[in-house]
Amino acid sequence: xxxxxxxxxxxxxxxxxxxxxxxxxxxxxxxxxxxxxxxxxxxxxxxxxxxxxxxxxxxxxxxxxxxxxxxxxxxxxxxxxxxxxxxxxxxxxxxxxxxxxxxxxxxxxxxxxxxxxxxxxxxxxxx
Amino acid sequence: xxxxxxxxxxxxxxxxxxxxxxxxxxxxxxxxxxxxxxxxxxxxxxxxxxxxxxxxxxxxxxxxxxxxxxxxxxxxxxxxxxxxxxxxxxxxxxxxxxxxxxxxxxxxxxxxxxxxxxxxxxxxxxxxxxxxxxxxxxxxxxxxxxxxxxxxxxxxxxxxxxxxxxxxxxxxxxxxxxxxxxxxxxxxxxxxxxxxxxxxxxxxxxxxxxxxxxxxxxxxxxxxxxxxxxxxxxxxxxxxxxxxxxxxxxxxxxxxxxxxxxxxxxxxxxxxxxxxxxxxxxxxxxxxxxxxxxxxxxxxxxxxxxxxxxxxxxxxxxxxxxxxxxxxxxxxxxxxxxxxxxxxxxxxxxxxxxxxxxxxxxxxxxxxxxxxxxxxxxxxxxxxxxxxxxxxxxxxxxxxxxxxxxxxxxxxxxxxxxxxxxxxxxxxxxxxxxxxxxxxxxxxxxxxxx
Numbered sequence: 057x058x059x060x061x062x063x064x065x066x067x068x069x070x071x072x073x074x075x076x077x078x079x080x081x082x083x084x085x086x087x088x089x090x091x092x093x094x095x096x097x098x099x100x101x102x103x104x105x106x107x108x109x110x111x112x113x114x115x116x117x118x119x120x121x122x123x124x125x126x127x128x129x130x131x132x133x134x135x136x137x138x139x140x141x142x143x144x145x146x147x148x149x150x151x152x153x154x155x156x157x158x159x160x161x162x163x164x165x166x167x168x169x170x171x172x173x174x175x176x177x178x179x180x181x182x183x
Numbered sequence: 184x185x186x187x188x189x190x191x192x193x194x195x196x197x198x199x200x201x202x203x204x205x206x207x208x209x210x211x212x213x214x215x216x217x218x219x220x221x222x223x224x225x226x227x228x229x230x231x232x233x234x235x236x237x238x239x240x241x242x243x244x245x246x247x248x249x250x251x252x253x254x255x256x257x258x259x260x261x262x263x264x265x266x267x268x269x270x271x272x273x274x275x276x277x278x279x280x281x282x283x284x285x286x287x288x289x290x291x292x293x294x295x296x297x298x299x300x301x302x303x304x305x306x307x308x309x310x311x312x313x314x315x316x317x318x319x320x321x322x323x324x325x326x327x328x329x330x331x332x333x334x335x336x337x338x339x340x341x342x343x344x345x346x347x348x349x350x351x352x353x354x355x356x357x358x359x360x361x362x363x364x365x366x367x368x369x370x371x372x373x374x375x376x377x378x379x380x381x382x383x384x385x386x387x388x389x390x391x392x393x394x395x396x397x398x399x400x401x402x403x404x405x406x407x408x409x410x411x412x413x414x415x416x417x418x419x420x421x422x423x424x425x426x427x428x429x430x431x432x433x434x435x436x437x438x439x440x441x442x443x444x445x446x447x448x449x450x451x452x453x454x455x456x457x458x459x460x461x462x463x464x465x466x467x468x469x470x471x472x473x474x475x476x477x478x479x480x481x482x483x484x485x486x487x488x489x490x491x492x493x494x495x496x497x498x499x500x501x502x503x504x505x506x507x508x509x510x511x512x513x514x515x516x517x518x519x520x521x522x523x524x525x526x527x528x529x530x531x532x533x534x535x536x537x538x539x540x541x542x543x544x545x546x547x548x549x550x551x552x553x554x555x556x557x558x559x560x561x562x563x564x565x566x567x568x569x570x571x572x573x574x575x576x577x578x579x580x581x582x583x584x585x586x587x588x589x590x591x592x593x594x595x596x597x598x599x600x601x602x603x604x605x606x607x608x609x610x611x612x613x614x615x616x617x618x619x620x621x622x623x624x625x626x627x628x629x630x631x632x633x
Contacts, residue, residue: 065418066455071425136417137410153419157424 057170060101062092062118062133068155072105075159076166089118096125103131103156103170106149109134130169134162136144189369189486194204195255196362197229200338203244204251206354209237211338212270215366216277223292223334227272229511230341231580232265232584233337237342249394268313273311291323292332297352312337312368322347329365338363377629394513408586419460426453426460445590470597473529474586480523485630487557488517490524494531495555507542507554518559526605533598534568534625539592541572541623564626571622598616602627 059081061072066087073083084099086092095101106119122131133149150169153162193213200211209231214223228465231237246253275288286307291298300308300321308316317337326334336359340347351459430453495511502509520527535553544550554569575583575590582588584603589596606613612629 065422067426068418068459070456071422073427074429075425119195136414136421157422158419159425159426159428 057084057100057168058093058100058103059060060086060092060099062086062088062104065107068107072159072162075163079163089121092115092118093121094124096122096129100130102133103166104129104131105134106131107155108132108133108137115165119149128173130173132169134164185248189366189373191228192362192365192369192524192543194229194259196336196358197227198255198356199251199358199362201229202251202254203241204249204254206338206351207356208338208351208355209340209342210266210465211336211630213336214275214288214292215326215334216332221277222496223277226277226334228267234342236264251572269311269315275309275312278602280313281330282464287321288335288337289322291325295325295330295332297325297356299347299352301354306420317342322352322355324352326359326363326366328363333363333366333370373582375448383610385625387502412467412471416464419463419595423457423460429453430457434468474597474601474604477528480526480605482523482609482632483623485527486517486522487520487566487629488513491529491531491555491557491566494528498535502539502553503544505539507539510552512554514556514558514585516559516566518557519632520564520629521603522590522609522629526608530569530602530605530627531566533602537625538568538570538572538623539596541570541574543615545573545620548587550632559631560628562631564631566627567624569622569624572622573620574621576616576619581613584613603607 057131059072059076061069061083063069063072064087069085069087073085076083082099084095086095094105096104104122106122108116108119119131119133122129122148130151131149132151132153134153134155138154138156150173153164153165156162197211197355199205201208205476206536208230209562210228212228212230215226216223231240234256244257249257263468277292286299290296295496300316300323304389316339319341321337321339324336324338325332336355338347338355394411430450439494491511496511499509517573535594538553542553545551552571554567556565556567556569558565558567583590584599586597586600587602603613606627606629612628614626614628615623616626
């Protein structure tokens with residue numbers, strides 16, 4: 057599947073790229089909102105891993121914009137801020153994974169949300 | 184005894200009424216009207232219970248002969264007489280009694296006049312008093328202050344049977360006049376005291392509430408700071424850990440068998456990334472420590488132009504890569520400031536980094552201009568750094584100097600807080616103008632060094 061990584065930290069993106077590629081996925085990278093929206097339109101991602109940073113709540117704006125663009129695209133919020141769970145905008149994401157050096161949870165979650173979306177209501181269209 | 188102490192005052196009045204050197208009544212009681220209630224209460228009574236006791240007491244008080252002053256100084260006897268026990272605490276309702284207005288106590292109190300009760304009138308006295316004063320000639324004198332009745336003095340000569348003559352009554356009236364004023368003062372004082380203690384209690388409660396608010400605000404601030412710092416630490420830690428795990432996976436594979444021919448290269452690269460993230464963490468720690476325990480500045484006269492020159496020589500190379508223009512406008516003669524050179528360098532560095540980042544965010548990583556200027560401006564020396572970067576939103580401007588507040592994706596929120604702290608320590612001032620999409624100008628005014 058195609059995984060879109062949205063994170064402004066170069067090192068973090070590199071780590072995720074290598075991890076997901078090792079799992080056999082294709083990886084798209086965006087370092088900001090603009091690039092992310094561009095890739096959602098043109099790159100056909102199956103899932104978005106979106107970093108959310110505190111300042112300016114830009115990440116949540118991006119989340120809302122991606123959601124508006126493609127309501128069926130699964131989004132996994134990936135952030136160092138556990139407190140984002142309380143921001144209601146974050147609830148439109150399919151999953152919420154706090155950043156960790158252990159990427160097992162992130163990899164499992166990405167696989168699960170994609171599988172769930174494929175099975176879910178309307179999943180028949182994307183089979 | 185203070186004349187403002189109500190109990191002591193009542194006692195002094197009764198001593199004056201009963202003492203030989205005073206008015207010399209056999210017995211006396213003082214009633215006070217309770218405020219906000221319609222009753223009189225016998226506050227204190229003074230006098231013996233029987234002719235025998237009277238003889239003994241008077242003999243004792245007369246040897247050696249004592250003046251009124253000396254009598255006032257005598258300690259109170261431990262044991263109360265029957266007369267005292269019968270009267271003290273006795274309550275007389277002020278509403279119409281069965282005797283109606285004929286009740287001599289009520290008449291004296293309400294009409295503020297002296298009432299003399301002879302045997303025949305005793306039936307008119309309320310229960311409790313009737314028994315005590317039975318068979319006696321009694322005088323009731325109102326205690327008045329500001330045309331208001333405060334209470335009554337009731338006195339008789341139960342044992343000597345001496346008639347209460349006009350002269351005695353006049354003296355009692357005079358004493359009652361003074362006593363009324365003194366009681367009124369004491370009562371006002373007591374009221375003021377009560378209000379003061381209520382006020383003190385209210386203040387205590389206010390302080391306690393304030394402490395609570397401050398404490399919870401501090402907790403909230405600490406909470407926000409901890410959230411912020413843990414975020415700043417978690418990001419690099421996740422990267423470091425992630426690459427370290429990858430490193431472990433790479434190193435167990437022998438180079439020859441590795442699916443990736445660049446195994447050795449990956450190890451080196453991962454190590455570099457880890458190192459750079461560790462550096463990021465160290466910088467964060469250093470900034471936090473700088474902020475929370477800054478060193479006291481060591482002031483010396485400094486040529487501000489020279490300081491700016493050294494700084495730009497060191498940092499202008501980085502501008503070149505990003506095609507950022509640098510315009511320097513130095514004041515002449517060179518303005519001298521009284522400042523700590525290291526701390527001032529730090530101020531310049533933090534503002535410089537903000538300017539560069541603001542330009543990068545607006546100009547898509549190329550273009551833009553930074554302007555640096557120094558001036559002697561009256562009794563101040565100013566250093567101005569201006570950029571044409573993305574600027575700050577109006578709603579964020581007020582909070583820019585708040586520790587851990589940042590508008591950047593990757594900022595500690597300490598840069599401007601440190602600048603503010605240093606400038607404050609230098610008894611200087613800082614002024615920031617900014618417009619979203621137009622740029623930011625920061626002007627720092629410092630104390631001249633010569």
